[in-house]
Amino acid sequence: MTIQVERIPRIIALANQVGGSGKSTSVVNLGAQLADFGLRVLIIDADDQCDASVALGYEYPDQIVDQKTIYHCLTEKSTKLSEAIVPALCGPFGAEDTKIIENLFLVLGSGEMENAEQHLTTTMGRELWLQNLIEPIKGDYDVILLDCPGSLGLVVIGAILASDEVVACIKPGYKELRGLTRIEQKIEMVRDTFGANGAHAELTGILLVDVPTHRSQGAVWDDGKKMAQETYGDLVLPAVRRSTKIPESYAHQKALLYFDRAGEATADYLAVAKRMGFKRRTNR
Template sequence: MTKVFALANQKGGVGKTTTAVNLGIGLVKEGKKVLLVDADAQGNLTDSLGYREPDSIPVSLATLLVKTMMEESYDSQEGILQHQEGVALIPGNIELSAVEVSLVNTMSRETILRSYIDQVKSDYDYVLIDCMPSLGMLTINALAAADSVIIPVQAHYLPAKGMAQLLQTIARVRRQINPKLALDGVLLTMVDSRTNFAKDIAHVLRHEYGDKLRVFQDEIPLSIRAAETSAKGKSIYAHDPNGQAAKAYMAFTKEVQRIGSERRQTRQHQAEHGR
């Protein structure tokens, strides 16, 4: 059964796209089939995987969402690109900005992305949606399509107000559109372990939100090598396989799988006992 993740945070520059790339390729290394979906008009995920001109790609997520809105037929493999490290990609580009505007007047506007993903997800074990840094209609669509949300948070910036907004949006989507939506947790990124400040923020985040949501045990260290991967068009595993960031992302990938496995076992147990 395919698991769909949304990686969301309305603040930019928190390592969201880098996390999408390295979680996706980490899952491939674990033997899984993975589709990455670039749901950001800036096309950062597409660019990070080496497709340097996202706006010139003939078929993108925008193309396929328009076809879904217009109820036009398309092949399930249409527009899907294959990266050399084994992940598949639905590219995003500036055309998504126009799609987001047109979604406002579309019937079932919150579930257009879900309709598309339902058409293609059977070929994959995991679908990862890289959301734009906003709480607009495309992010709502991503949350409506997802089984779980992962929130990357930069460790040297305390996003209390922003986190509260995002958690409210997730709760509203769960209430009104997607009751099965789970919040897998917060991933601390760009952690500079040499400073007490980063440790303090990690502590405060766990203290403030630890009872409401999981803060992943694995943290992603501040790494120049990780920052370089976008320019190289490859994952941290290919760019710096023995570095701390690669080890951290692999540990995080295993933690994500473990949480999913525990959740499935809990659901199975509840079903067997009629609860």
């Protein structure tokens, strides 16, 4: 007899209405780290820029013949989320030396998601779109990470509603920190309005990325962290230092763990994973 062990995933949205604040980078590298811990991880690429998909090997997700993407799942009633799930890759799709990353899976993004807001506006129960899609596959993963677009529109409201936790990514700075109040308000609004539908997400982390390490780069490492900690205390996660390896690893379509295993930013994402309470699985 086979005993099916049901997994209860932690569903975590990485969000910020500000573009370029490290959401996709963090989803990919945190996801790779958690998969390396032996956890089954699903990344959902909900952004029309498809950066998470590109970083995990899929440069042109819309062009893979007969492959469903998140957009099909959103717009076609008959398409299930499981149909859009592919293995995450280390290297470009189709290249000879590209490998599958064990335990890491991806719901492919789509450029067509630029029409998602328009589609959702005329859809009944629109805020529940992602929650409804995730429900049937929940038991298959330990962690589900949602890469949100840089807005607070219906796509992101759906992501917050589907989540247990929201981690806000920011680059350090006063303006960036002030912008966090908008996410906090949105999370509260989603909980208040959709509590009866199961909305219960909380802001559980502030992740500072691209943090300068030298005076010559402007404010130093500690300045940005201190400013964030004064307002958000323990919610502030270990920071991710500025590293040229991050844009380089994206260009090579390899997660940091495989591109620069001993690097500083790689170590920083490991520290983030640990602080978030994740541990290496020992009893597989």
